[in-house]
Amino acid sequence: MNKAKRQTGKGKAQTGRAKRQLRSRLERERRRVRRQHRDAVVPNFDGPLLGRANVVYELSERTKGTAHGGMGMVARLVEKVGLAKEIDSSLSLLKLHKPYYEPDHVLNIAYNALCGGQRLEDIEQRRCDRVFLDGLGVPAVPDPTTAGDFCRRFDEASVMALQEAVNRSRLGVWAVQPPSFFAQTAKIDADATLVSTDGECKQGMDISYNGIWGYSALMVSLANTREPLFLALHGANRPSHEGVVERYDLSIELCRQAGFTDILLRGDTDFSLTAELDRWDADGVRFVFGYDA
Numbered sequence: 001m002n003k004a005k006r007q008t009g010k011g012k013a014q015t016g017r018a019k020r021q022l023r024s025r026l027e028r029e030r031r032r033v034r035r036q037h038r039d040a041v042v043p044n045f046d047g048p049l050l051g052r053a054n055v056v057y058e059l060s061e062r063t064k065g066t067a068h069g070g071m072g073m074v075a076r077l078v079e080k081v082g083l084a085k086e087i088d089s090s091l092s093l094l095k096l097h098k099p100y101y102e103p104d105h106v107l108n109i110a111y112n113a114l115c116g117g118q119r120l121e122d123i124e125q126r127r128c129d130r131v132f133l134d135g136l137g138v139p140a141v142p143d144p145t146t147a148g149d150f151c152r153r154f155d156e157a158s159v160m161a162l163q164e165a166v167n168r169s170r171l172g173v174w175a176v177q178p179p180s181f182f183a184q185t186a187k188i189d190a191d192a193t194l195v196s197t198d199g200e201c202k203q204g205m206d207i208s209y210n211g212i213w214g215y216s217a218l219m220v221s222l223a224n225t226r227e228p229l230f231l232a233l234h235g236a237n238r239p240s241h242e243g244v245v246e247r248y249d250l251s252i253e254l255c256r257q258a259g260f261t262d263i264l265l266r267g268d269t270d271f272s273l274t275a276e277l278d279r280w281d282a283d284g285v286r287f288v289f290g291y292d293a
């Protein structure tokens with residue numbers, strides 16, 4: 001036991017020393033930059049500065065780099081909160097895993113967006129980034145065609161199951177917050193916005209009142225932390241509040257399960273759903289909605 005404690009103490013000391021060395025290196029770099037800035041303010045007789053380049057490109061044999069170094073931290077966060085396990089227990093869309101499971105496909109699309117990808121085709125850039133793959137500890141990620149096939153397997157129930165899996169992981173994140181986090185009022189906002197699209201044959205799209213083709217995206221979020229709790233996608237020519245009652249109720253249940261006691265619903269005039277107000281009031285839920293008058 002004493003030997004184990006000594007080893008643990010040694011490991012903590014090494015970690016602390018590494019952190020101090022890192023802070024020292026960062027501080028030296030900051031001092032160099034400040035010194036460069038200070039020395040740069042001198043008379044210049046040689047012409048404009050930014051039209052030149054002093055960069056030489058070479059392919060290193062030993063050193064590797066990626067433009068998306070932050071993905072390592074994102075992957076560690078996903079592991080810590082158990083998001084992949086929650087998704088795996090909620091989605092069953094594949095009959096055979098060769099080799100990818102449902103959370104692999106979901107996270108592949110999410111990671112692509114986090115790296116600046118705007119289309120499924122941009123996943124190919126991640127597949128060809130060996131450092132990115134090494135950072136995630138995988139030999140490959142699903143290609144764009146496979147990702148598209150996976151998306152087409154979703155129905156409305158699957159989309160809701162995925163959102164509920166994310167929210168179960170969210171409960172674990174909220175659980176480590178201090179008591180003051182739950183003492184505040186949980187402000188649940190709902191609003192919809194028009195998302196235009198360049199596609200001409202996308203399923204479910206419609207034309208809005210002002211001639212824009214796309215979707216009406218409904219989002220129910222926790223205003224305290226700006227976290228989206230539930231999303232819904234409808235054709236553009238649909239009422240903005242369509243489907244919000246179910247998502248309001250699920251958000252109320254989620255916040256109460258987390259530990260919030262005071263809950264406030266908010267929305268504009270489209271969300272003044274008179275058929276639900278008495279029910280919410282009897283349940284102890286407060287609300288502030290706009291009202292046409």
